[in-house]
Amino acid sequence: xxAILSSAKAAAALRTSARxxxxxxxxxxxxxxxxxxxxRMWSIVxxxxxxLFLTTLTxxxxxxxxxxxxxxxxxxxxxxxxxxxxxxxxxxxxxxxxASQSGELVNGVTEGIQRLREWAAGxxxxxxxxxxxxxxxAAMDRLQNSVGSAVSTxxxxxxxxxxxxxxxxxxxxxxxxxxxxxxxxxxxLTRQLPGRFATDIPVVAERGWxxxxxxxxxxxxxxxxxxxxxxxxxxxxxxxxxxPLAVLTFVSAFVPIVGALFAGLVAxxxxxxSNGLTDALLVxxxxxxxxxxxxxxxxxxxxxxxxxxxxxxxxxxxxxxGSLAGVVxxxxxxxxxxxxxxxxxxxxxxxxxxxxxxxxxEGLPAPAPS
Numbered sequence: 001x002x003a004i005l006s007s008a009k010a011a012a013a014l015r016t017s018a019r020x021x022x023x024x025x026x027x028x029x030x031x032x033x034x035x036x037x038x039x040r041m042w043s044i045v046x047x048x049x050x051x052l053f054l055t056t057l058t059x060x061x062x063x064x065x066x067x068x069x070x071x072x073x074x075x076x077x078x079x080x081x082x083x084x085x086x087x088x089x090x091x092x093x094x095x096x097x098x099a100s101q102s103g104e105l106v107n108g109v110t111e112g113i114q115r116l117r118e119w120a121a122g123x124x125x126x127x128x129x130x131x132x133x134x135x136x137x138a139a140m141d142r143l144q145n146s147v148g149s150a151v152s153t154x155x156x157x158x159x160x161x162x163x164x165x166x167x168x169x170x171x172x173x174x175x176x177x178x179x180x181x182x183x184x185x186x187x188x189l190t191r192q193l194p195g196r197f198a199t200d201i202p203v204v205a206e207r208g209w210x211x212x213x214x215x216x217x218x219x220x221x222x223x224x225x226x227x228x229x230x231x232x233x234x235x236x237x238x239x240x241x242x243x244p245l246a247v248l249t250f251v252s253a254f255v256p257i258v259g260a261l262f263a264g265l266v267a268x269x270x271x272x273x274s275n276g277l278t279d280a281l282l283v284x285x286x287x288x289x290x291x292x293x294x295x296x297x298x299x300x301x302x303x304x305x306x307x308x309x310x311x312x313x314x315x316x317x318x319x320x321x322g323s324l325a326g327v328v329x330x331x332x333x334x335x336x337x338x339x340x341x342x343x344x345x346x347x348x349x350x351x352x353x354x355x356x357x358x359x360x361x362e363g364l365p366a367p368a369p370s
Contacts, residue, residue, distance in 0.1 A: 047167045077176070083172075111273045204342065220254075226260070227247070229290045
């Protein structure tokens with residue numbers, strides 16, 4: 001005899017589903033409102049994000065100086081000036097040559113895509129030209145249009161340069177204040193919040209800061225190692241544009257998974273155009289070897305899996321961030337996902353039931369009958 005569906009249980013399940021859906025809808029509306037407010041305040045939020053990233057990179061040096069008895073203001077000033085000097089050196093030694101060769105780099109990538117298209121149309125693939133013409137032409141047109149818009153922005157974008165300078169100055173001042181007054185932030189925050197918030201929010205903020213610092217420092221170091229090893233490999237093979245490709249590799253390291261694939265593809269295309277198929281395969285082998293060394297040795301050893309994010313989550317986060325906010329979204333996707341994971345883990349810990357401890361006599365074997 002088949003079981004009869006209980007109308008009471010069905011109605012209770014529907015009421016629970018409706019209540020949960022309404023609560024999720026409220027959360028989604030609040031998240032959308034928060035993102036909208038952040039977008040309207042982007043001129044302030046973006047310098048704040050840059051300052052936080054810079055502070056995570058420079059905080060170990062500032063903390064070292066403070067432990068040696070330096071006053072907080074002096075330690076922050078010295079670290080800020082050193083950061084300026086390092087940035088100026090990078091601009092003078094790397095950014096200027098890279099900018100002068102960026103046009104050649106884009107032309108090489110475009111020609112490499114064209115060669116791949118011709119190779120795919122021939123044996124052994126024999127892919128029809130009509131199948132790839134649309135996608136290839138669209139990709140090349142988009143690349144050329146992007147280059148053209150970038151060139152016009154550089155030539156006529158005085159406001160863009162001015163806004164960039166304002167952002168850099170704001171980020172620099174914020175970094176100085178973070179380095180100087182950072183350790184006093186959590187005690188101040190605790191005094192400003194009522195009730196349980198005075199405990200929960202500072203704990204989450206401290207864990208988030210540790211996670212953000214671990215991500216930025218580890219990605220910077222791993223990206224530097226990738227850039228050095230891949231740059232040496234390209235120089236040994238004799239591929240041109242070694243410096244721009246090394247810089248691209250370093251910057252792309254801050255976009256996990258997707259960034260490495262993009263930088264590797266650009267290097268292979270440049271080698272294919274300038275040196276031929278054999279050297280392109282050698283470059284591909286070098287990039288695969290370095291990426292394997294990074295994934296299996298460098299990153300686990302340096303990062304110690306501190307983010308606690310699965311590779312699939314990282315890939316989905318980067319894809320979603322890129323679709324929502326372009327390059328900036330791709331750069332911020334993984335840190336944001338890691339911070340969300342920190343909040344979720346803390347909330348889950350607070351909502352978890354404490355482990356059941358057996359009472360006195362509970363679980364002991366019954367006495368044997370006499």
